[in-house]
Amino acid sequence: MSESETLQQAEIAIVGMGLMGASLGYDLRGSCRRVVGVVRRPEAVSETLASGCVDDATLDAVAAISAADIVVLATPVRTILRQIAQWGPLLKPGAILVDMGSTKTAICRAMEALPEHVRAIGGHPMCGKEQAGLAAAEPGLYRNATFVLCPLARTDDETLQVVQHLVRHIGARPLVLDPERHDRLVAAISHLPYLAACSLVHHVMTVAEDDPTVWDVAASGFRDSSRVAASDVRMLMDILMTNRQAVLAAIDNYERSLAHLRTLLEQEQEPELRDSLEQIAQARRLWRRA
Amino acid sequence: MSESETLQQAEIAIVGMGLMGASLGYDLRGSCRRVVGVVRRPEAVSETLASGCVDDATLDAVAAISAADIVVLATPVRTILRQIAQWGPLLKPGAILVDMGSTKTAICRAMEALPEHVRAIGGHPMCGKEQAGLAAAEPGLYRNATFVLCPLARTDDETLQVVQHLVRHIGARPLVLDPERHDRLVAAISHLPYLAACSLVHHVMTVAEDDPTVWDVAASGFRDSSRVAASDVRMLMDILMTNRQAVLAAIDNYERSLAHLRTLLEQEQEPELRDSLEQIAQARRLWRRA
Structure with missing residues (x-):
């Protein structure tokens, strides 16, 4: 299956409907089988659905993550660290875990500790604004941005290629770097x-x-x-x-x-x-x- | 005569056709009797005329300054200091000298030393861009900007009022401050x-x-x-x-x-x-x- 087909057929769970997560939703919705936004506050379910950035929004992280082919963590760095430990093992075999955290060394270290069946890779899109949150999210936020990818020692080529395809699909330029650099x-x-x-x-x-x-x-x-x-x-x-x-x-x-x-x-x-x-x-x- | 009439009937000499001087020309041309740009390089005469920011452009600073009702110095600060000493005394009695330099203590001190017949006041519009020069100049640059005015001990009320009117005319907000502040x-x-x-x-x-x-x-x-x-x-x-x-x-x-x-x-x-x-x-x- 080509990377393009993989993306089209993927169910994607995005954890965190802030600026980065919701903007990613806008750019992926319609290009994937289904995009699900995972939120924490009950009122965020309807807010997220109303914005139109996802096909579905849910408080049930475990269900969303277990069903997804690609899980994207789009929360603050130390929340990502907790989520990797807590939810990483729940991914189905062959599913891909990627994050959008702004620092990579601690996150990639946490990813290395995940069970073998999880295909993990670190990511960081080099864009943003000083406003945060769903209301600031917009389609095209990632266009022309550099999107750093940090493959782990355990990351296979296919995972890297699928994620690079996703990055190009949203208009960004993938740049592979090791996390310390x-x-x-x-x-x-x-x-x-x-x-x-x-x-x-x-x-x-x-x-x-x-x-x-x-x-x-x-x-x-x-x-x-x-x-x-x-x-x-x-x-x-x-x-x-x-x-x-x-x-x-x-x-x-x-x-x-x-x-x-x-x-x-x-x-x-x-x-x-x-x-x-x-x-x-x-x-x-x-x-x-x- | 009201400040508005004074401005309409004034011949204005702007020394320096860079970002600030030429932008001021755009905003004043048509609202004053005549706006003359004083330039240093021979080729700047035709460049300035072609831009349309002034009624006339000249290399002859002495002639332009002696004829003007209002002289605006729009050059770098240390050039302004030299020009105040050199050309300030050439202003006709009752003419107003104002500058647009970015620091005010040294400039106001130099203005204080001018002959009695010159009506001088320091000025500094709080706007700009990182591009310099005529090509970067534009109408409306001063709109909504704070325009600091530093009256000298010798500055009479009428001078302050005429310059405040000029500042408001180009869409800026006058703010009177002493130079050290x-x-x-x-x-x-x-x-x-x-x-x-x-x-x-x-x-x-x-x-x-x-x-x-x-x-x-x-x-x-x-x-x-x-x-x-x-x-x-x-x-x-x-x-x-x-x-x-x-x-x-x-x-x-x-x-x-x-x-x-x-x-x-x-x-x-x-x-x-x-x-x-x-x-x-x-x-x-x-x-x-x-």
Whole structure:
């Protein structure tokens, strides 16, 4: 059976109808035999059904997971860790387990411990917004996003191919990375920028204690620089706590970069400061063009 | 004569046809007797005329400034400082000099030293983009922006009212601040975010030396957090060098905020870290709603 046929005939259970899970539902519904959303709150059943992102919504995780050909865990990282241990063994033989958690080392380790019959692989789509939840979900969220896949030592080629097909089907670009490397890279481009943005907002909060006008002069530069500071804290706490070492190392390296620029400014070393800022501006402009 | 009539009958000279100057031209042309753009490069005369943002463009700054009722300096800060000294005295009696520089203390000090007959006031519109130059200019750039005005001790009420009218005419909101206060506030919401963004990009550059894939996993969070790092370096150098003390103080306070979050993460003080991040997220969300 081709990967395309496998996807068409699959019953898919998505655990968690937040931004990521519900958006995935929108993109898969109609392309698979059935898409079932697993929710926790009773009122979320009707909310999810009303949104139209799934064929069915249920509180009965065990039934949904046992029936599915592909199970996607779309909850915060530490919830995923509990769900792998609790529900992973309930998958039927040959079913595929994949997650969308933002850190991968702890999750892939938990997946390695699953019974032999489960075909597991780690995943992380590199997209999102600062709004969380079903209401923020939308079709096409994954289009043109990089979707990292972390095959385990035990992941067979067919599993990787089916999941790569799913990733391409929703318009994303699969990128295979080992989990430690993934975590180091996302510490640099996501977790550190989050804490940097939080520190910017915190600085403005302290300035505002004496002079609240600071919020009135804040414009688009501050808006963009600080946007991710409004992210869902629960999700971010799980990310930070499961990627502590890489995040701490990123902060330290970042602080050295900032301290270097500070020294050049303090000592009025104009040519050196200008050169550093030009190199940085150039690197940022090149990335945008890529 | 009302402020509205004063503006309609004014000949306006805008010095510098970059993003800010040319955008102002678009918004004023047709509402004033004549808008003249002063440029430095010979080829900029025809480029400026072709863009349609002014009635006339000229290399002859002295002629344009001597004839104007309102002169707007829209060049980088240290160029503005030179232009105030060089061209300020050439204004005809009763003409108004205003600037759009991003720092105000040094500029207002230079304006205070002008001959008695010049009616001067500092200005700074709180908007922009990371692209610079005529090509990036657009009508309506100032709409809904805060436009800081810094009257000098010598600035008469009529001058303030005419410039406030001009600011409202282009859709912006005038906000009167003294120059030192302006510079302290923009250090927090603009100059510090710029250096923080530069440090983020620099950190990714160092990660990329070993693993260039880091650029492939960078997504919208990194894009927004680092956007201002692509800003025009010449403009930013002038800003940083004329606001050094406030920027250094902002960096120091920011570093304390980041170090505090780092400590909470390192020591796994989850409740304290969560509380801090929640307060920050809340402050950022409240600002967006404002």
